């Protein structure tokens with residue numbers, strides 16, 4: 001890094017300057033923010049050790065030379081290495097809670113956050129007592145569920161020990177140890193005999209075409225969290241085939257498949273997926289009940 005300071009020294013001007021650089025360099029947003037200004041703001045607040053809800057008057061304050069250099073260094077790393085801001089900061093927000101993140105787990109950003117915040121209303125008949133966050137990554141979905149359903153026991157499972165280590169950090173952050181269990185498992189392999197009222201999953205679902213086109217920011221995330229075969233459905237096919245045995249009688253399965261939703265409809269014409277809507281954006285999240293899965297298996301002649 002060159003030892004230089006930048007002309008605009010007020011925080012607001014500095015954020016604008018960073019956002020302009022991000023735009024000019026063609027960065028990709030979508031790991032916690034969706035625009036260059038918020039991305040620059042998040043790095044500035046982190047550089048200054050200021051909280052997210054800082055007063056807007058902060059924008060008028062001048063930066064010292066050291067502060068400018070520190071933030072410029074963060075901007076440079078964001079641009080030159082294409083590291084998502086959440087990884088530079090080591091934190092991401094999901095469903096109103098901050099989660100520790102690092103490249104061992106995906107940056108939380110699922111639209112499922114919106115469903116959790118509304119306690120999955122109106123889709124659950126009763127408050128779930130047992131919840132499974134399948135493919136938990138940082139633990140964001142399961143831990144947020146534990147907050148919104150304080151009576152529930154929650155299992156976080158993932159095939160990646162690395163991801164589960166990040167989830168453990170977040171369990172400790174929120175002191176949820178008593179109600180949470182971590183399980184290393186390939187899909188349901190280590191969950192035999194357990195039944196859940198709610199299974200929520202944001203599994204890998206990126207198809208080969210989308211994977212090849214992904215901006216460099218995504219290369220910092222674990223590939224095992226993104227790629228799922230030619231049509232993006234390798235994991236979800238298995239999940240739909242096996243979920244029945246892990247749901248209670250009134251159990252509900254909620255799964256994100258993003259852009260692979262069309263391929264899923266084609267692959268399972270006999271299943272009536274309920275595609276959920278989001279006010280804050282996002283798509284490709286379906287809901288199936290245990291009864292639907294049961295009927296589907298019966299129609300295939302599988303007991």
Ligand SMILES: C[S@@+](CC[C@H](N)C(=O)[O-])C[C@H]1O[C@@H](n2cnc3c(N)ncnc32)[C@H](O)[C@@H]1O
Pocket residue numbers: 105106107108109110134135136137138139140141157158159160163185186187201202203204205224225226235
């Ligand atoms: C898209 S990430 C989602 C992480 C987190 N739930 C979130 O929303 O940020 C998918 C996760 O699935 C895990 N995974 C991939 N294949 C798996 C498998 N066969 N069984 C269980 N987990 C798997 C990955 O390790 C990764 O953590």
